[in-house]
Amino acid sequence: MSQESVPATKGNILIVDDQLDNLRVLSTILMEEGYQVRKALNGQMALVVCQTLAPDLILLDINMPDINGYEVCQRLKANSQTCNIPIIFLSVLDDVTDKVKGIKMGGADYITKPFQLEEVVVRVQNQLTIQRLQMQLQEINQKLLKQNSLLRLEIEKRRQAEIALQEVNEKLQELALLDSLTEVANRRYLDDYLQREWQRSAREKTPLAFMLCDIDYFKAYNDTYGHIAGDATLKRVAKAIKTAARRPADLVARYGGEEFAVVLPNTNFYGTVQVAENIQLQLQELKIVHAMSVVSEYLTLSIGITVCIPNNQYSPSNLIATTDQALYQAKQQGRDNYCAYISFYRSYFLAENFDESKIFCTELGNW
Template identity: 90%
Template structure:
């Protein structure tokens, strides 16, 4: 491989994975994006490839025989010739401890398998952009030391590069707070947002509602229609929920698997019921076939909700636990419905999806 052929591409990427299918899929994706791609089937081959010609970026699997991805990363970071190469771990290990270990080892990013094509492309582009901007900053600093007469011009260039780098970092931060599949908030952002809204609602003594939505018999749906169809359905359900909870302060997040959470600030019982019914109505209108469901021929949701005015006797963790309990009640009563817990100070009421329950909690304010 000549240096000219490498420079003619968007970047030189080394993919390290002991699974041939993964190598083929990733290399095809990246070559179509205009990158020069090299492949290595194990850690030893990867280390040799980096010494022969340092890549601009490495996509590194963790679970490999002989030398695993963590050790490969550690050796590369300990070598002055390869320590600056950005490494993106790409692995089936999706526990937080695995991701934290990868970052501590020197990884620049972490992608879990099965990966989304768009996510891989964006994260690769971001890391290469960061690397390019960092090199530009290094070149600018060298020129500043050598050319005092051009100091002002070089400072301006550095400022521009730093602004561009900040924009890239902000984009990465935004990606870190989104669920890559459904493009709604992820669990991390949900926890932060719920804590902030809890504190605000407690200060102002206004109602706060939390909703958990679970797709009924989704495992059976995946088994029947396949995971690709399941992923597409998760996106459609997320869009339905966002359409129903559309105020600027409302937050829709993927809680995990086929569960979604909705935070509804300044929302009383009637308001939360309205959102729940709108979600179920819009989902019914889509008529997503689900032949393995025992409650309907179409895809349905079970919803648990809690409405309260926060105080020192109750906490966000209590709110989540209570809402999860309400979701359990909705499932126990046949699914495709909703249950709501309503808290007045220390008192609690459980409201089903019935007309009589709608007279409760009206004094908490209007949605």
């Protein structure tokens, strides 16, 4: 459809008819109605005119020499520049089959000759109104498509922003729960996790193990090798402990200074001892030289252990306190070892033929 419609007219109409009288009568009445009119005496001329300036509407005679109206219509509909121009056929052929053929070829309407001028004017007005409404609808659809595209783009941008924000928040939350130096859990997360596991174990009546690991003579190590070396060693020790406590539910946390805590849910005494011995084995394999240690030429750990089945009479603070007592006992016994505190049901926790010298209390009395 042409975008070059002449201003101050109701539309640009092309009349195609090989009869001069028809051209004269139709053009006169349509110009009086306010339309701009162009004329073509044959189909070939009509095709050239449409290529030069596409009209808003075509009145097309069917019976013409060389190229009849059907073929002209077919060529116009096959051209992307003219395919949307509405065509009203003019013909003396009034048989239904002729009208159906015209519509099938792409015609918008069909007027039989001799025509009534009032009928022509009304049908022209109707087709131009339909064409105008279709163009308005197309413009609205294009605007809506553009708006929808912009809206989808905005939604996608917001979704990506939300994902990025969520990732940042998760990272910040993760950082807030990690010890910045050793990259294991910090004390805050340890307290929360221990409380949750205590409640769960109490409900399910399953054993809960807790360990405190303290680097032997770490102050002397820092004094000898410096704090930078001390920080690097803390990282290596934390990694060694994580390697030993590797189940998904196991938690390794920095308790403070050179102390590390380990939470082992649903772990009996024998399993806890295996983890403690594996921790010491992992540390031995590192062979971190400690010239000022009294117990070994390499860095060592003392470990306190508590294994219990939580109940409502006690709390995680009791668990930490007894584990600290066990750690103190391990140090009193020469360091570089572990000592355990087992709360009640001694036979439940102990494996057969276990070295009970590692146990210093089996009752809850001093909780």
